[in-house]
Amino acid sequence: MEHRTTQINSTLYDQCIADYEVRSPLFAAEAPEVVAARAQAIEQFKQLGFPSTKVEDWKYTNLVPVLKENFELEQDAEVLTVAEALLAQAKIDLLDCYRIVLVNGKYRADLSEVPAVEGLFLSSLSDAADRPAFKQHFGKYIDLSKFHFAAANTALFRNGLFIDVKRNTVVEKPLHLIHVATAGAPTYFQPRQLFVVGTSASISVIESYVTDGAPVFVNNVAEIVVQENAQMQHFYIQAGDANARYVHHTEVYQQANSQYNNYKASFPGTSLWRNNMNIALDGENVESHLYGLYLAGGHQLVDNHTIVDHRKPHCNSNELYKGVMKDESAGVFNGKIFVRKDAQKTNAFQQNNNMLLGKKAVVDSKPQLEIFADDVKCSHGSTMGQFNPEALFYLKSRGIGDEKARALLVHAFAYDVTEKIPIPEVQSHINALIDQGLK
Amino acid sequence: MLSIKNLKASVEGKEILKGLNLEVNAGEVHAIMGPNGSGKSTLASVLTGKEAYDVTGGQALFEGKDLLDLSPEDRAREGVFLAFQYPVEIPGVSNINFLKTALNEIRAYKGLPNLEAKEFLKLLKEKQKLLEFDAALANRSLNEGFSGGEKKRNEIFQLAMLDPKLAILDETDSGLDIDALRIVSRGVNKLRNGKNSFIIITHYQRLLEYIVPDFVHVLYKGQIVKSGTKELALELEEKGYDWLKEDSHETEAAEILLPR
Numbered sequence: 182m183e184h185r186t187t188q189i190n191s192t193l194y195d196q197c198i199a200d201y202e203v204r205s206p207l208f209a210a211e212a213p214e215v216v217a218a219r220a221q222a223i224e225q226f227k228q229l230g231f232p233s234t235k236v237e238d239w240k241y242t243n244l245v246p247v248l249k250e251n252f253e254l255e256q257d258a259e260v261l262t263v264a265e266a267l268l269a270q271a272k273i274d275l276l277d278c279y280r281i282v283l284v285n286g287k288y289r290a291d292l293s294e295v296p297a298v299e300g301l302f303l304s305s306l307s308d309a310a311d312r313p314a315f316k317q318h319f320g321k322y323i324d325l326s327k328f329h330f331a332a333a334n335t336a337l338f339r340n341g342l343f344i345d346v347k348r349n350t351v352v353e354k355p356l357h358l359i360h361v362a363t364a365g366a367p368t369y370f371q372p373r374q375l376f377v378v379g380t381s382a383s384i385s386v387i388e389s390y391v392t393d394g395a396p397v398f399v400n401n402v403a404e405i406v407v408q409e410n411a412q413m414q415h416f417y418i419q420a421g422d423a424n425a426r427y428v429h430h431t432e433v434y435q436q437a438n439s440q441y442n443n444y445k446a447s448f449p450g451t452s453l454w455r456n457n458m459n460i461a462l463d464g465e466n467v468e469s470h471l472y473g474l475y476l477a478g479g480h481q482l483v484d485n486h487t488i489v490d491h492r493k494p495h496c497n498s499n500e501l502y503k504g505v506m507k508d509e510s511a512g513v514f515n516g517k518i519f520v521r522k523d524a525q526k527t528n529a530f531q532q533n534n535n536m537l538l539g540k541k542a543v544v545d546s547k548p549q550l551e552i553f554a555d556d557v558k559c560s561h562g563s564t565m566g567q568f569n570p571e572a573l574f575y576l577k578s579r580g581i582g583d584e585k586a587r588a589l590l591v592h593a594f595a596y597d598v599t600e601k602i603p604i605p606e607v608q609s610h611i612n613a614l615i616d617q618g619l620k
Numbered sequence: 621m622l623s624i625k626n627l628k629a630s631v632e633g634k635e636i637l638k639g640l641n642l643e644v645n646a647g648e649v650h651a652i653m654g655p656n657g658s659g660k661s662t663l664a665s666v667l668t669g670k671e672a673y674d675v676t677g678g679q680a681l682f683e684g685k686d687l688l689d690l691s692p693e694d695r696a697r698e699g700v701f702l703a704f705q706y707p708v709e710i711p712g713v714s715n716i717n718f719l720k721t722a723l724n725e726i727r728a729y730k731g732l733p734n735l736e737a738k739e740f741l742k743l744l745k746e747k748q749k750l751l752e753f754d755a756a757l758a759n760r761s762l763n764e765g766f767s768g769g770e771k772k773r774n775e776i777f778q779l780a781m782l783d784p785k786l787a788i789l790d791e792t793d794s795g796l797d798i799d800a801l802r803i804v805s806r807g808v809n810k811l812r813n814g815k816n817s818f819i820i821i822t823h824y825q826r827l828l829e830y831i832v833p834d835f836v837h838v839l840y841k842g843q844i845v846k847s848g849t850k851e852l853a854l855e856l857e858e859k860g861y862d863w864l865k866e867d868s869h870e871t872e873a874a875e876i877l878l879p880r
């Protein structure tokens with residue numbers, strides 16, 4: 182078939198197709214919205230498959246070595262015991278928050294502190310089937326014809342988390358979601374989340390990732406709806422070990438007067454982080470901020486693809502991604518901004534700056550603007566650099582050792598992002614992870 | 621304290637210092653003057669360990685230790701300080717965090733514990749007051765958006781905080797208006813305590829009216845060709861450098877003609 186060059190042949194693909202056949206009789210018990218979404222998604226996935234580097238959006242991220250490792254598709258999850266020491270890895274010192282634990286995507290109330298907040302509902306996805314917000318929003322926003330992994334996830338996901346913040350509910354304490362990935366044999370997981378932040382509601386969600394050295398390939402999909410006048414502060418702290426690979430899709434849908442801020446930091450360890458971060462600004466006076474910091478090391482590949490889609494007038498978006506590349510790490514930044522015909526008076530800014538510390542480190546950066554409106558302010562830019570030797574000498578001439586001087590300069594470089602983090606404990610946590618990541 | 625003997629250094633294969641000798645004792649202020657390109661800033665860079673310079677001969681002992689063997693940070697920890705001619709702007713590094721890190725690195729080298737936050741702040745306030753240094757500047761990113769004068773004042777503020785044994789001031793007066801020059805000089809004078817030493821590199825005699833040197837040296841073509849007291853600076857101001865150049869040519873010519 183002609184599309185075969187855009188797909189990678191793998192047993193995992195065959196397992197996915199077979200899994201759908203085996204499980205489809207059981208899907209009937211699920212919400213009709215889920216059944217319909219799965220049926221549509223499996224067809225998309227059959228067409229798309231796992232993308233090869235012939236697919237433009239996967240040009241720099243070759244999945245062949247990952248798929249060669251013969252990952253087994255996840256089966257019905259047993260309840261695994263999780264060492265408290267593993268969860269402690271994600272702990273944010275001094276932060277007063279609700280801890281929510283997900284093991285291979287499965288919500289674990291037994292390990293979580295269930296927030297007793299009026300208007301905040303939290304459950305596994307399977308327990309949410311009757312909730313109106315679930316029915317209204319599940320599977321509605323991702324264009325599955327373009328996203329291979331999101332199609333596979335939608336067709337076959339097993340476990341997930343649902344958060345519904347009711348109208349006017351202000352959740353004071355942040356929710357700290359700890360995603361644990363663990364397995365005996367090499368396993369491919371497809372966890373899923375749906376967060377609905379109701380009209381004039383507000384919430385902060387911090388998501389951390391931990392692994393225990395098990396070979397895992399995680400294809401995560403998060404759908405986020407920020408309704409009128411609502412606010413969400415969203416943090417991703419991405420860490421793990423070299424046996425872990427992640428493809429992580431976040432789809433944000435924003436309505437009028439809402440604000441969504443995403444702060445993403447990834448650190449050395451995991452072999453692969455591919456992030457798809459899509460935001461649709463589908464109402465007037467929407468504000469979105471995307472701040473990203475990637476510190477990569479070893480042979481790590483960190484790939485950030487973002488889409489900011491301005492659909493309505495009078496919206497502001499600002500995106501700043503900064504990369505620090507050590508050793509032989511590779512980075513990809515691909516940022517698209519769409520300003521549609523109706524989206525007059527848009528302000529959309531995007532910037533990607535990189536600091537290459539390793540002689541063999543590589544970054545491919547591709548900022549893209551597509552503007553169909555005529556009264557807008559947009560800009561984008563991309564830079565690559567190294568340590569400024571003058572600055573390094575200046576610091577050393579004051580008695581600061583080489584390692585500390587370099588760390589200071591990396592912090593200084595990252596500062597434009599880290600200073601934006603609005604929760605001081607999270608900011609300190611990320612600064613500490615930068616120090617750790619530089620060692 | 622500092623003993624430089626027959627120091628030779630080059631940059632990109634070009635010899636700049638051609639056998640320089642200098643003795644600085646504790647508590648002394650030495651001024652080094654000379655025309656452009658004579659090697660003044662090279663001397664400062666070589667003494668503090670800037671990478672681009674190759675030492676091709678001679679030695680520089682600092683309190684008996686071979687300075688040229690030490691890394692730039694260890695030279696600083698031993699007590700050598702350079703006030704830069706062009707201080708670097710480092711956005712994102714706060715002045716205060718930078719000073720605290722530097723102080724603690726120096727203390728760790730000497731086997732001392734980190735300074736308590738309270739003690740550090742006390743020291744900071746004390747030195748700010750002594751040097752009339754604006755607290756707002758201390759709280760900003762390192763030199764970011766500082767005027768030329770503010771940068772130079774920040775150098776002297778760092779000097780006060782780190783309290784080195786030997787401070788080298790590389791054209792600290794360049795780009796300063798007369799008021800800034802007064803403030804900077806007053807700061808340096810307040811920091812003199814009879815034990816610490818200063819090497820003041822300058823083009824102009826003007827600075828030496830405010831910071832009075834014990835010795836004045838003229839650097840020309842990579843060598844110190846004349847040394848004297850502060851009166852020498854006045855003489856240079858009056859006569860320029862040309863008369864020394866002639867002297868120096870004669871010396872060179874004489875050397876060539878000497879039978880071996």
